[in-house]
Amino acid sequence: MPSSLLLEVPAMAEFSKTCAELKDWLTLLDRVIKAQIVTVGDVEEINDMIMKQKVTLQELEKKHPHLVELETAAQNLKNKTSNPEARAVVSDRIDKMQNQWEEVQCHLQNRRQQLQEMLNDSVQWIEARHEAEQVLEKAKGRIESWKEISYTVEALKKQNTDLKQFSKELRQWQINVDVVNDLAFKLLRDYSADDTRKVELMKDNINLTWTRINKRVPIFSFAHATGDNHYSQWPALVPTPEFLHERNMEEAKHYASPRQDDEYELDFPHVCTA
Structure with a gap:
């Protein structure tokens, strides 16, 4: 973000910092989800991973208020500034954050569903x-x-x-x-x-x-x-x-x-x- 915008809207600095922290946390979480492979056909191991995914989903839900706060802050920033460039930067930042959140949540939910299907198929096998x-x-x-x-x-x-x-x-x-x-x-x-x-x-x-x-x-x-x-x-x-x-x-x-x-x-x- 240009320094002129930070000077014009000081609250943007805090907004940008909070966005960066949440983005890093979501990125790390997504990497962990993708790295957690299991042994197909091992019922105990699959069940353990399903439980871990459940805990991870709970952690994601606990972070959701942070996203809501960012959405509120973004709207307040856009309301307080008449600078088109500043408004565009804020909108772009919060849109990307919302998209990343939805992607990680989707990956987590899809993985849990896949593990459940894998468990059922493994039991039959x-x-x-x-x-x-x-x-x-x-x-x-x-x-x-x-x-x-x-x-x-x-x-x-x-x-x-x-x-x-x-x-x-x-x-x-x-x-x-x-x-x-x-x-x-x-x-x-x-x-x-x-x-x-x-x-x-x-x-x-x-x-x-x-x-x-x-x-x-x-x-x-x-x-x-x-x-x-x-x-x-x-x-x-x-x-x-x-x-x-x-x-x-x-x-x-x-x-x-x-x-x-x-x-x-x-x-x-x-x-x-x-």
């Missing part, structure tokens, strides 16, 4: 993830029970029936995996400005495990087909240990995939004569 993990545990348990495939006729028949039922269940369980993936993608898309690494990691782990489980089915099918053909062609012949060892080595070599350090590592089935 967690519930779906737990259901998918239960499915994975069931599938892993079934596979673990078939680590050894018996080459006896009755055992093969039972295991073959179990395998068909397992394949059917896998198709049904695919829905659980699809649901948790859809919810994960929604979190990754809608809240990309926050920390989404937790959702990304758990999504990848679930899909990796599901892929490995589904890859085991052809291995069991191949083993059972080998056993069925063997007994249908040579019902009186019992496989030798050397034959079974060689068969296991060939299957493991053919279907082996790179091992990775995750909790869902699965083993290949082994053939036995028990």
Whole structure:
């Protein structure tokens, strides 16, 4: 503001100082709001941030009387001066202050709304993830029970029936995996400005495990087909240990995939004569 205006309207100095202080406070508050990111999918952390936003909004409301005082002071200054330039400066200053206040308030309210939506979406994703993990545990348990495939006729028949039922269940369980993936993608898309690494990691782990489980089915099918053909062609012949060892080595070599350090590592089935 030109010094001539300050001399003509001494009250403008105090008005300008108060405006500068409120502007700096609003600027800092807006930076804090934008810097407060959360871990998507972490319900406790999101709830904590919602509470912090509530406190921040209360602090903003406590400052509102200062804005009202500035608006009153601005109007008084314009009424007391006939200088067009001075009136224009005061109007511009208070207009910018009002706009900044509304912007910060809008940012705060939008962030609170976003956090609430994130909380709801995260709860849905967690519930779906737990259901998918239960499915994975069931599938892993079934596979673990078939680590050894018996080459006896009755055992093969039972295991073959179990395998068909397992394949059917896998198709049904695919829905659980699809649901948790859809919810994960929604979190990754809608809240990309926050920390989404937790959702990304758990999504990848679930899909990796599901892929490995589904890859085991052809291995069991191949083993059972080998056993069925063997007994249908040579019902009186019992496989030798050397034959079974060689068969296991060939299957493991053919279907082996790179091992990775995750909790869902699965083993290949082994053939036995028990």
